[in-house]
Amino acid sequence: MGDVTLSSAVRANLSSLQSTAEMMSSVQNKLATGKKVNSALDNPNSFFTASGLTSRANDLSTLLDDMGQSVQTLKAADEGISSITKLVESAKAKANQALQTQSQYERKQFTAQYNELLTQIEDLAKDSGYKGKNLLSGDGNDLTTIFNEDSTSKLKIEAVDYTDASLSTGLNLSDLAEGEGSATSFQLEGGKNTFTLTDADGQALNSSSLLASASGISTTNTLTLNEGTTTAVITGSTLAVTAGTTVQDLLDTIESVPGVRAEFDEGTGQVTVYSNDDIALQNDVSTTAQLVSVNATAFATTSDSLINSGSFETGDTLTLTDGNGYELGSFEIEEDSSVDDLVNFINDFQGVSAEFNTSTGKIALESETDLALTSDNSNFNADSYTADSDGVTISALSDSGFATDSAIDRTVDRLNTALSTLRTQASEFGTNLSIVENRQDFTKSMINTLEEGAGKLTLADTNEEGANLLALQTRQSLASTSLSFAAQADQNVLRLF
Template sequence: MQDITLSAAVRQNLLTLQSTADMMSGVQNKLATGLKVNSALDNPNSFFTASGLNSRASDLSNLLDDMGQSLQTIKAADKGIQTITDLVETAKAKANQALQTQSQYERKTFSEQYNDLLEQIEDVAKDSSYKGKNLLAGDGNDLTTIFNEDATSKLTIEAVDYTDTALSTGLNLSDLAEGQGSATSFDLQGGKQTITLTDGTSTLNSSSALSDSNVITAGMTLEFVDAAASPNVVVGSTVTGGATVQDLVDGLNSVAGVRAEFDDTSGELTIYSDEDFHISDDASTHSAALSTFAVDATALATTSALLAETGSFAVGDTLTLTDGNDFELGSLEIEADTTVDDLESFVNDFNGVSASFDSGSGRLNITSETDLSLTSDNTDFASSGFTANTSGVTVSALSDSGFATDNDINRVVDRLNTALSNLRSQASEFGTNLSTVEIRQDYTKTMINTLQEGAGLLTLADTNEEGANLLALQTRQQLASTSLSFASQADQTVLSLF
């Protein structure tokens, strides 16, 4: 096909339209993308400079996300420390409560509550993690936060270990001994014998001579004999035949576990004994020559048995229950109708103490969670084998609680004060780290904005300017089209010659 020949005017107008169209395309691209430099072809220097700025801004944006996660990790640890501080203060309150009472049982209870609080402290420390990182869990949990793209600026926060309160590098708070109780028992047994002392016609009184009695002769020496021993043995002092009835009563009362009461009105002599017992006038065999003065002691078989009918208890006696700190739990006064059941109930009335009566053996079993003493103002209380038990019935706990003494409690309070000081110091350190990361986070946000703004200055298009350019090019295009039309009309006038 042969070439088509255009006039110079037409060709020039066509070139102008093509050039205007290319320029309009470029302006429209700038307006569409918002960039005046879209590739290295547009402006190599600006393009690569802006690319470097944007890359750094992107790297910092990634670090900014890491900073945000570091903040959350520190906040989780800070909340954990606040909670642990509250728990330590509660533990200190428990120690002070224990200091305000002398009751070993109450102190034992407080020591158990104290240990429960330490367990909660450990649980809180273990739960203070964020995304697998726990600043309260010690080794392997140090937190490093990077602040710039080449990692030359960073902050490392060392973890502390509160998951074990006993660690000397942590809180240094060890569990307290909660104490282990023990048990004891003692026999409840006895018997009595009542003899009327007369001279054959009338009753004797306490000042009467024993030789006036129709069963005791002048010059006779009476022995107080342990009937259960083999052979029988004298267990107390002797009374000569020249003594009075009161001397006999006093002699009987001098024997541990034996009590004598004489009624001047009726002339009745009542003898109570914890063991088999008799009075003998035979110094060689200690036999029960005076059988009327024998007492057959047996175990109390029922809870309704009267305590006052034994040698260990008398009407008016006061029993006192105390713990190892001499803290009095309570007291019981023995009356004529006080029974084994009353004694058992008395012991059972107190926390940490229990009593059970074995009717078969006549033993009262006592279990206590702390040291315990059951004493009486009667020196014959709980005597055994005609030997007085001056210390009463005692329970020695296998181990005492960690709050057993004031010194124990004061040592714990000192440790708690030190732990609180360390917690507050650690909280302050975490607070400083938190502020540091927040400040660097704000700085990084500003730096990213600066970098992106700088890149934008190199590559972003001025939409106002480009809009005006587009409007101008549209006008130019219209004018070029009109000019092309005029040039074509000039060529068409040649046709009029034909």
């Protein structure tokens, strides 16, 4: 095109059009991208400064995501502590309930419920994690939150371990012994026989009658209770008959032997002797003369009458109590009370069971706690003419953790300490959560500030650029018209031809 010659007017207008087109292209690019600096060629200083600000904003944005996850981890731990606190309060309520009763069995049940609550506390602590991080699971779960791009500003949150409630560095709440019961048995046996006290005329004696007036008994006689048919005299059972000895004295002598009792019919003079063991009432030790003998046998059926034993008498009251002296219930012996009635009475109570063995005549007694079966009859459970002062007793192999008031009080103290620990830890997590959330808000604001600063260096003013484009379009139109006029001036020479 070097051979083409343009007039100065055309060349000037063409140059103006080319310049305008370049400027329009630049303005259109700014409007299209929204930026007035798109590369280092546009404005090196602004471009690199804005790039630095944008890079920092991106780094902080990544940290902002991490802060958000830290917030969720803290919230999960806080929710766990809130729920654990409720369970600890429930455990304290169980301890207080146990304190309201003296029943060892009920306290044992409360102990089991308390232990179940501790298990749930541990399980809940294990389930309080978020994305593999659990601030309630101890070692290896510490949480570090970084707040700036060079990691010089950060917060380390130490985990606690509540997954094992017994840890002294945690809740310090150990499972309580639930107690282990024990068993024993006692014999049901006995027999009875009768003899009649009459005078020489065959008239029945009464309790105040002189014993020497009885047929076959004189003031030279000595009456003894022997072990069955032997001549072994039972200690304390010797009665030397004197002029003043009465029938009542004989009855008292019989009654004084443990496991032996006598009933006297004032109208007929008949004496009925009940005994747990074989026994004989002899007139003089040196002879074999017997006033009466009793052959005792083990009870063989559940229908056997209890009063056919030296241990029971109509009107006796049997009482079941536990190791705290708590009375489970009482049973009054009536004339028709049977072995089955006694077994049913014992089985009426939770934590206690009884079973009668017909082959041995024994009642097997089991209890989950300490237990005592006592009677207001001193002959109850007497054996081999020996008194049993405390009845039938069971000592549990181990007591429950709530067996005594002092044990419960100690547990309540530990629960109060655990509650205080939980509240302190909740407060600490709350403080950490507040710090992270504040830094999160600060980081959001800082990112906005950085992005705004970068924008001020690189973003275009669309209103201004729109006006520039309109002006350039006008300029382009005018330049095109001017170019047309200049070209027309050059065309006038053609008219000469």
